[in-house]
Amino acid sequence: MNETDRHQTTAELAELLTRASWRLRRNEHKALAPYGLTFASARALRTLVASGPMRIGDLANMLEIVPRTATTRVDGLEQAGLVARSADPTDRRSVVVSATEQGQELVARLTEERRASAETMFAPLSPADQAELLRVLGLLAADSKEV
Numbered sequence: 703m704n705e706t707d708r709h710q711t712t713a714e715l716a717e718l719l720t721r722a723s724w725r726l727r728r729n730e731h732k733a734l735a736p737y738g739l740t741f742a743s744a745r746a747l748r749t750l751v752a753s754g755p756m757r758i759g760d761l762a763n764m765l766e767i768v769p770r771t772a773t774t775r776v777d778g779l780e781q782a783g784l785v786a787r788s789a790d791p792t793d794r795r796s797v798v799v800s801a802t803e804q805g806q807e808l809v810a811r812l813t814e815e816r817r818a819s820a821e822t823m824f825a826p827l828s829p830a831d832q833a834e835l836l837r838v839l840g841l842l843a844a845d846s847k848e849v
Contacts (some may be wrong), residue, residue, distance in 0.1 A: 703772055706751075706802050710731050718823075723765050723799045724824065725823060726819070726820070727741070729816075729819040729823070730744075730816060730819070733812060733815040733816065733819070734812070737782075737808060737812075738782065739782075742775060743779055744812065745763060745765065745779055746772065746776065747764060747779055747784055747785065747801060747805055747808070747809055748809055748813075749761060749764050749765060749810075750785060750799060750801045750805070751801045751805065751806050751809040754800065755788075755798040755799065755800035756798060756799065756800075757790065757796055758772050758773055758776055758797070758799060759772075761776070761799060774835065778807065782807060783802060783804050783805075783807035784801065784802055784804055785799050785800065785801055785802060785805055786799070786800060787799055788800065801815070801841060823845065
């Protein structure tokens with residue numbers, strides 16, 4: 703493959719991956735809309751459900767955002783009854799955030815909707831194709847450095 707063909711292939715791969723990603727995001731947006739959640743707030747809630755109670759600073763680190771932004775997200779989730787703040791049992795000066803039962807139930811519903819949407823999207827692929835796509839995307843995702 704010559705350099706021109708390689709550049710064209712790279713551009714085509716980037717375009718197709720972007721289109722597939724947007725398809726997944728559109729489906730997730732449809733799933734989140736009835737609950738008034740954004741992608742960012744849903745990600746914060748999923749993180750709290752998966753990791754358990756934590757300080758807002760720790761949540762910010764996990765989400766790779768600044769603490770002030772994490773506080774804003776937690777504020778919105780708390781107003782919706784999806785998370786609750788409480789005193790940190792190991793340091794009374796600190797506050798921990800945890801998902802409420804309602805938040806946990808919502809994440810379970812969203813996870814099921816996400817799975818069903820992904821199954822529909824990947825249905826045209828054979829199991830072998832799905833395994834190969836998983837392998838290749840894993841290679842691409844392994845380097846988390848932004849370009």
